[in-house]
Amino acid sequence: MRVKPLLLWVVAGALAASPAAAEDLTGTLKKIKETGSITLGYRESSVPFSYLDDNQKPVGYAMDICYKIVDAVKADLKLDKLEVKLNPVSSSTRIPLMANGTIDLECGSTTNNVDRQKQVAFTNSHFLTASRFVSKKANKITGIEGLKGKTVASTSGTTNIKQVVEANAERGLGLTVLPSKDHAEGFLLVETDRAAAFVMDDILLAGLIAGSKEPAAYEISKDSFSLPEPYGIMLRKDDPAFKALVDKATADLYKSPEGVKIYEKWFTQPIPPKGLVLNVPMDAAMKKAFAQPSDSPDPASYVAN
Template sequence: MKKALLALAALTAMGVAHAEDTLKKIKDSGSITLGVRESSGALAYTLGDGKYVGFHTEMCQKVVADLQKKLGLAKLDIKYQPVTSQNRIPLVQNGTVDLECGSTTNNAARQKDVAFAITTYVEEVRIAVKAKSGINSIKDLAGKTVATTTGTTSVQTLRKHERASGVDFKEVFGKDHADSFLLLESGRADAFVMDGQILAGNISKSKNPADFKIVGEVLSVEPIACMIRKDDPAFKAAVDDSIKAQIKDGSLAKLYDKWFMQPIPPTNTKVGLPLSEATKAAWANPNDKPMEDYAKK
């Protein structure tokens, strides 16, 4: 009996230690690794030379500042690890990335592998086309070539709609969002299906933004949130508390205005996407619900 109790105590201690892994790791190392994106629209992108910017990138930098205070560290170094749609989940799982701050949809399947901070952006998946293409809805994609990005939920959305409406189109895949947009820009694809803000961001940075437009039905509504490792409630609480504080003091709304409504680098063009009612609702009632809960509405 005593041995069984000792074993149980040891397992409990291991569980507690595991639950505090990320905060302990950050405190012990004096550094945190953020997973960042190179072309995820105004949410997260690179200016080159190791400089990463965007709404989620800057929000996470504020989270890091709050973590530094919480842990009583005089200094906390930020390391930036570029991630793609394909490798972002494995890099969070294996400990390479502590906090992923890109453009990841929170869904039930992913919640089996990782945890999510509270939703900070609610996305609508749309279709980008060339302005003179004559494509105005998903039905106009019949016989066309459609680009999307490998490892994104837009692939499933596309297939679901193909079955539902009987529209037959060819799919091509970009390795990242910039690559997918290049497929559209160069004429190798007739349309690019992706999160609306990613489409708008890539259009705003193109040589001739007026050559493109976002059209068609909203294909899905998706909560976007930052990823962290599973079974680490202390770290999740610390991240969530920082984001809630940013919502409460209005700094998150100011960040949104900065990245979506004002001219942004490198071309000093505006994305021009006002804060949506769905995102306002997510901020008013902070939660980490998956997209399946949105679909039920």
């Protein structure tokens, strides 16, 4: 009879020392394991990062990256299947929906900066962009100073509109800053002459111009409101286990030939739904970002040597 308690003690000790018991799942990984699902936040008009195609299906560069992360999560949790739920987000709702647990990954064109890192976390950067403006060539607006006294649009909840407001105050430009609900509406304000310019990340402006009725009628400013800034897939703050998994998945992808192929698919080849070509090949800074994956919010850290 003495043997039985001893055996029970040995078995209990072995279970307690097992990896599964010692490293109980927490945060997002626990949520995914328990629900059998992961929720991706997507944008409706952030071409080519995350947008709706002709079938109203979210597609894009950031969506492809997120699906690779989903594959890594599924493998890590040893799940036979993992349901992917899709939830639309906007510039204004993306951070609140991440913070309250509605979405698990935000697959879009979100700038990784110090202020946002106080609220959310980011994985390794997948693109670098600068804040510029688009205007009609016929209006002959030369640089930021050429916007003086004019109405300028920018999307609510973005770093861009903050930069415009700051530049307006610092330079005494006398701008009327018009918030738009999304990028498509901001560009429409320029198309319909309700705004002289729309301030947004240059790559997003390139996508909007390429998809417009008359691409040759528009131009993107050489002047910028910012240094090149990093985009990152957004996830919840203070969730180290999930972040470690996502960081490894994205780093492995970016450093692989497949990562380059995904980039080229969306930036140098025809993209849906109209077969537009953005013609934005990797520059030296992007090559460095892929070769040395980083979640740094500091634009200076991405400058190519």
